[in-house]
Amino acid sequence: MVRVLSVAAVRFAPVRAARLLSLLLLLQTRGRMTAQQLAGELEVSVRTVYRDVESLGAAGVPVYAERGPAGGYRLLDGYRTRLTGMTGDEADTLLLAGMPGPAAELGLGAMVAAAELKLLAALPPELGDRAARVRQRFHLDAAGWFRADEPTPHLAGLADAVWNDRLVELRYRRWKQPREVTRTLAPLGVVLKAGRWYLVARAGTEVRAYRVGAVLELTVREERFARPDDFDLAGFWQAWAQRYEESVYRDEATVRVTAAALERMPFVFAPAMSRAARAAAGPADEAGWLRTVVPIESIAHGHTELLKLGADVEVLAPAALRERFAATARDLGRLYAGGDKAPS
Structure with missing residues (x-):
């Protein structure tokens, strides 16, 4: 049996508002969850979860309780879109919202700005004010000292190929002879390290890193490639960077x-x-x-x-x-x- 929870509206204190938003995001990202699972994730009691779910229902959030062994709480299907109005591309770029400079270099500046506005509009007033205070007090400048920005005219094209799993053909300048080479690559990710952008790509059976500033020409093919399910970009980069330092x-x-x-x-x-x-x-x-x-x-x-x-x-x-x-x-x-x- 499915029922809609509804109680009198309440005003949320800032700390509780943050917890309610976390509960809502958990249901959005994971689907059905039991009260015990939510309590474990939020580090509160099950009784607190019951009260918070009722408060979300009172605020107009369509939270449903399904009873039985396979039951739990879930949101009405499609509620995510009605909450923020975000497109898929905007949601994908949300993690870059704290890096407006790098996001702009990737060609995602407009989508990041749109995603941020929609997110702030969806937050409770207390959290919206907090987000504004954070933006005023914290700023990320990823480049190293005394280093000019490296021109990366092909970064946006490479990022698009990464998003869409398309093969690329590039002419690349390297330190050893022959200085210029042409490679066909399966781009797996891009990394910003100390103000320098790197492309992580598969060449044949090997995965390597290439400095984006050394790319002279780029052609993005229509042909797609199968991305390895077990590829971990952060893990690869950590291991590669350590090997690179040791080899230098x-x-x-x-x-x-x-x-x-x-x-x-x-x-x-x-x-x-x-x-x-x-x-x-x-x-x-x-x-x-x-x-x-x-x-x-x-x-x-x-x-x-x-x-x-x-x-x-x-x-x-x-x-x-x-x-x-x-x-x-x-x-x-x-x-x-x-x-x-x-x-x-």
Whole structure:
């Protein structure tokens, strides 16, 4: 037997309004749920769930109670659309509402704005005011410091191919020879990392990451591909990023540094370099210096990076890097001692 719940209307306190919205969204996303299941999700008592469901009914939300072993609470079919009026595309982009800049780059700015307006219109006044306060107080700027935006003219096209599971053919510029290659890919996702966009795509049987800024030409095919059911974009990216960091640092430098230099490393080194160097640091000697190992890409890279620590670092090995520091110190000594005067 199915019945509609109806009681006198009530006014909701802000905390309770948030809980009622959570209950409503649970029913929208999961369908039929028992009072016990709702109580577990909301971390309240079953009696509280009963009261909240009745309050939703009183506010005009068509919540139904179905009795019996397979019973539970559910919403009237189709109520989701009448609640917000959202289209499918707008709902898909809702998770990007906190990132207006990246969403605009993906070509989704208008849909994000429309989705946000419809969501705010559907919220109780208390939650609508809270959403406005959050937007005024929190802002996401994903780009790194001192880095210009990388042009990504093909990002929107790639995003559309990802949404629609369409194969793409692209001409791509890479670091090794031949510098320019053409690939046919099955695009699985896009990732924003430190202000740079990356395409995660399947090439043959392998899944790889490509920098979107290095795409020179793009053709989105009409042909579709079957997306792997078990593909986890976040999991792939975490594993790929870790492998990439480990592959970049093929060498290491043994150094001794002051405690002040060790504290400065997170601000002057890449995160992988800083983490490894700080983790490998031994105890301080009588003069306060610590011995550690710093991952480096090459002698030239190590020279450039370790110079940021000035006189608070001494390179012990490899010998080629130590000699390069010695040569730099001699050149600086001559320059600042007046042996090589700067041009007037």
